[in-house]
Amino acid sequence: MSDRFAARSQVAIVGYAHSPVRRHHDVPLGALALDTALAAIADAGLTKDDIDGFTTGSLLPTSGGHASVDGVSVVTANWLAEHLGLNPRFCAGFQGFGQIPGSVTMAVNALATGAADYVVLHRALHNPPRGRYHANPMTHAAGPRQWVAPQGYFGPLSMIALPYNEYLQRFGASRDAMAAVLVEARANGARIPWSYWYEKPITTQEYLDARVIAEPIGVLDCDIPVDGVAAFVLTRSDRARDLPHQPVYVAGYAMGSPKRTRLPTHWPLDDIMEAGFEIRRRLEDATGLTPDVVDVPQLYDGFSPFVYFWLESLGLCPVGEAHRFVQEGIDAAAGGLPILSGGGALGNGRMHGVPQMLECYLQLSQRAGDRQLTSATVGLACHSSPHFGGAVMYTAEPL
Amino acid sequence: MTPDTAPAHKPVPVPDPTSEAYWAAAAEHRLALARCGRCGRFTHPPDVVCPHCLSTDPGFTFEPVDGRGTVRSWTVLRDSFLPGFADDIPFVLVDVELDVQVDLRLIGRLVDGPDAPLRLGDRVVTVFDARDDGPPVPAFALDPTAEGER
Numbered sequence: 001m002s003d004r005f006a007a008r009s010q011v012a013i014v015g016y017a018h019s020p021v022r023r024h025h026d027v028p029l030g031a032l033a034l035d036t037a038l039a040a041i042a043d044a045g046l047t048k049d050d051i052d053g054f055t056t057g058s059l060l061p062t063s064g065g066h067a068s069v070d071g072v073s074v075v076t077a078n079w080l081a082e083h084l085g086l087n088p089r090f091c092a093g094f095q096g097f098g099q100i101p102g103s104v105t106m107a108v109n110a111l112a113t114g115a116a117d118y119v120v121l122h123r124a125l126h127n128p129p130r131g132r133y134h135a136n137p138m139t140h141a142a143g144p145r146q147w148v149a150p151q152g153y154f155g156p157l158s159m160i161a162l163p164y165n166e167y168l169q170r171f172g173a174s175r176d177a178m179a180a181v182l183v184e185a186r187a188n189g190a191r192i193p194w195s196y197w198y199e200k201p202i203t204t205q206e207y208l209d210a211r212v213i214a215e216p217i218g219v220l221d222c223d224i225p226v227d228g229v230a231a232f233v234l235t236r237s238d239r240a241r242d243l244p245h246q247p248v249y250v251a252g253y254a255m256g257s258p259k260r261t262r263l264p265t266h267w268p269l270d271d272i273m274e275a276g277f278e279i280r281r282r283l284e285d286a287t288g289l290t291p292d293v294v295d296v297p298q299l300y301d302g303f304s305p306f307v308y309f310w311l312e313s314l315g316l317c318p319v320g321e322a323h324r325f326v327q328e329g330i331d332a333a334a335g336g337l338p339i340l341s342g343g344g345a346l347g348n349g350r351m352h353g354v355p356q357m358l359e360c361y362l363q364l365s366q367r368a369g370d371r372q373l374t375s376a377t378v379g380l381a382c383h384s385s386p387h388f389g390g391a392v393m394y395t396a397e398p399l
Numbered sequence: 400m401t402p403d404t405a406p407a408h409k410p411v412p413v414p415d416p417t418s419e420a421y422w423a424a425a426a427e428h429r430l431a432l433a434r435c436g437r438c439g440r441f442t443h444p445p446d447v448v449c450p451h452c453l454s455t456d457p458g459f460t461f462e463p464v465d466g467r468g469t470v471r472s473w474t475v476l477r478d479s480f481l482p483g484f485a486d487d488i489p490f491v492l493v494d495v496e497l498d499v500q501v502d503l504r505l506i507g508r509l510v511d512g513p514d515a516p517l518r519l520g521d522r523v524v525t526v527f528d529a530r531d532d533g534p535p536v537p538a539f540a541l542d543p544t545a546e547g548e549r
């Protein structure tokens with residue numbers, strides 16, 4: 001069809017690297033990013049002089065009053081290129097949330113238009129060394145904060161607690177149902193050597209016993225802040241076929257945005273879901289692929305309720321049913337729908353949308369080792385909340 | 400009392416030209432919200448443009464509104480990332496849709512506390528949380544006279 005995404009299947013992922021995920025690395029984040037980028041370039045069968053494009057989304061962490069320093073707490077595309085000693089033709093950062101799908105859109109567009117031939121897409125995550133990740137000794141609330149902080153409404157846990165409770169109340173769900181999500185994410189993360197949670201699965205009871213912070217959000221509903229870097233190499237599909245690994249093709253992407261202007265931390269459930277439905281429509285328009293053909297759906301889980309929101313808005317289960325669906329249908333090792341086969345953020349640490357993109361790549365290129373799924377033909381990698389993030393569809397064969 | 404043991408303060412709002420009328424009304428225990436001078440609709444908080452008619456010159460004025468509304472969600476805070484609220488734990492925050500206009504929302508503390516039975520659709524009224532070092536802060540209380548839209 002003529003109105004499909006013009007760059008459909010024209011760009012492919014051809015290599016990757018992932019640093020160990022730790023609470024705190026003893027090397028600067030920039031050094032970790034450089035080593036990881038070089039490893040990804042080598043994995044793709046290239047040398048750094050082949051690379052003429054760089055992209056990332058470097059937003060976050062910005063919380064807790066820590067100043068952001070390039071190369072230390074964030075690593076921008078420009079910093080990475082410069083410190084690799086390169087002067088690339090294309091170098092740009094994605095500015096918003098949904099950093100991973102956002103960066104993929106930039107890499108795909110640059111490659112499909114010929115603005116670059118080989119792009120390194122990286123993501124560097126930093127866990128500030130002192131203090132709590134989101135704690136804030138605020139005594140005065142100016143600007144947007146004045147509307148909520150004086151009430152004690154502050155930070156992402158309250159932000160996600162409201163739509164999550166709205167979901168639980170609307171559909172008569174129990175927060176205990178989420179144990180299935182955590183058990184699955186951690187079971188898979190426990191099998192990934194670079195994961196923070198390597199060899200550390202959890203039980204349903206451990207989830208139920210964990211501390212609740214902002215009801216119904218408990219400590220285990222949140223991914224753990226970490227230092228870690230991942231890098232991918234992308235190129236045009238015609239070039240990809242000459243490289244050592246089986247290419248994984250980008251079928252299309254879709255980003256979401258809130259329909260209404262609200263306070264940045266006010267996320268009513270319907271805002272989230274409407275954006276998710278829109279992403280589903282846009283993905284289908286771009287790729288011609290429907291949710292039922294996706295065999296590697298990697299749902300974003302930085303806060304556990306996102307799994308429900310993505311499952312339902314993308315049409316992988318009926319609205320209001322996700323809390324039941326996860327009880328029966330998501331055990332990858334038992335042949336369930338492998339929505340967290342890559343461990344997600346809950347099973348790897350706060351790598352944002354990296355685990356989702358990486359699992360699509362590893363499964364569709366047949367590089368997932370002992371986690372390799374029997375059927376891995378169409379992948380879907382989500383990131384962030386639907387109304388600030390997005391999703392990318394991948395295929396093992398060009399469309 | 401040494402500085403180390405002094406209780407942390409709750410954040411004090413810093414009024415600015417977009418909000419001073421809101422906080423001035425709150426000081427008199429009145430809820431006043433920004434109304435667009437072009438289309439007449441309310442928005443909270445006021446943005447650069449009116450989100451309804453997209454006027455870039457919305458000429459917002461703060462007008463008193465009826466503080467009654469409906470609970471759309473809530474959370475019980477059992478920890479707080481703001482040290483000034485440590486002594487208030489646990490406390491309830493409610494996401495309220497005000498009657499005055501569809502989807503006009505306000506987030507505030509529910510003064511009835513975490514033991515009050517609460518369901519989606521419960522009716523609330525606006526009340527004001529007194530503070531030692533700043534204007535009273537709009538909050539909510541369950542409306543005992545109202546039937547929820549359950």
Ligand SMILES: [Zn+2]
Binds near residue numbers: 440
């Ligand atoms: Zn207007």
